Amino acid sequence: MPDPAFFVFLVVDGALAGAVYALVALAFVVVYKASRMINFAVGEWTMLGSRMAATAGQILGTGLGGALGAACVAMIGLALLFNRVVLRPLFRPSLLSLIMVTIGVGIFMRGAATVVFAGLPVRIASPFPADPLVVGGLPLAVDKIAAAAIAAAAIALLTWFFHGSRTGLALRAVASDQQVAMAIGIDLHRHFALTWGLVGVLSVLAGTLWSVASGGGFGIELLGLKVFPIVILGGLDSLPGTIIAAFVVGVLESLVTGYLDPLVGGGFSHVASYVVLIATLLVRPYGFLGRPDVERV
């Protein structure tokens, strides 16, 4: 029997997850925009961000704010190092070699994390009350609402940065045409470094929010698998497209978990977004808001 309250609950719950997905997806999109690089390790970066935050919280003994700040510094450092030591020597590499690099770095991160973080806590203590907030009869986890709100604020800030600030404008010029960007005086390497610094911050923020919202951050590396349908649906280089796709996938997963999984025996929610992805690509090969590569000759 259809229960409207259950439906609304699923939609709201899915949308809250979608906000955090969107943040992870944006960490992917900023890199793709700046350098056409497909970062297959975006899940691992996020995982590392959350482990850094958890570890910093444990070692420093500061509150969540201090832990996040320390983790951001560490991840920015790591991202800049990755850019300088791994990517920059490969200047103008092929698409395939970049993909292989990201996969390799992802595997390395996973392996190294189990060694480096051995014995350290995975969980980031949630600063929010554990009792769910009951809105109109729907029990909503305060963690999830707070995580979604913070993610939404971060996305708004990022959107402003790209469209309202001079540096964001320059980054979009780099994304649009590197030759032209150089010709108007933009230092490409400086802006690639900036992009990776941004990835460092986003991975800490997204990783922490995911960890808090999902109650422990189990399977956070797999977040990468959730992000691919989102970025492809969104059109790879469109910020609004990515945000829309993230909410679509979040809600879709939630609805499938609620309605279909009990029927088919569970687990279908992980596949559902890929089914929608294939269906969408048949109709719009460049995603919701991506643009086909057609130019005036």
Add this chain to the structure above:
Amino acid sequence: MGGLGGPPKLPDARRRPGQAGAPLDFPPPPPALLEIRDLHVSYGRIRALQGVSLTVPQAGIVALIGANGAGKSTLLRAVSGVVRARQGSVSLLGEDLVGLPIHQIARRRVIHVPEGRGMLARMTVLENLRLGGLAARGRREAAADLERVFALFPMLYARRRQLAGSLSGGEQQMLAIGRAMMARPRLLMLDEPSLGLAPLLVREIFRIIPQLANEGTAILLVEQNARMALQCAAHAYVLQTGLVVLSGAAADLLAAPEVQRAYLGAG
């Protein structure tokens, strides 16, 4: 060491060697803005420039004419750092530009408007213009420059929210020149600004180029349309298979029989 009551003396630098002692009534010519010496550029085995020397003074228009493949565009690319010179020097007020990264040369306000115009097609007209001024300086000057560009090209103001890629060829050329102006160029290098434009737009472009020069921008103009280029330039160079074969005052070249025969279509 002239005392207080002695006659005024000019510093030695202001005397001409031939007129020792006599004070000058005009200062010596200022140093050249751009001094290209013996420039060689190759694309693989093809030698595009084989020892070109050229001077652009601090103000005015210098035209570079020649047939297709003579090396005109290569020269501009070598100055802006897009291609690397194999030999020779390109000095901007005494500083060698060879080997500097492209963005560093642009930051010295040497601005190249390439053939094909180099638009950021998926960004708006306004964003393209703002980006043009990004490297040069602060916000306030940028706002004033934007007004100047819009005054010169009212069409750009009308279309400021459109994507640059949606403009027509002539409009893109105006945008390219407008974006270059935003950088307040010391040297503006225009590659075939009239290429592919309707005659009316060509006239419009050639009305604006001297106007920019009058405002104090030095311009190095590459053109297939030799007549119009020579008419607005002060000096000109004729390039043939990577070498300068003729140079001099543009008016003299315009009258020279070999130029008329080869480039101006006269019998």
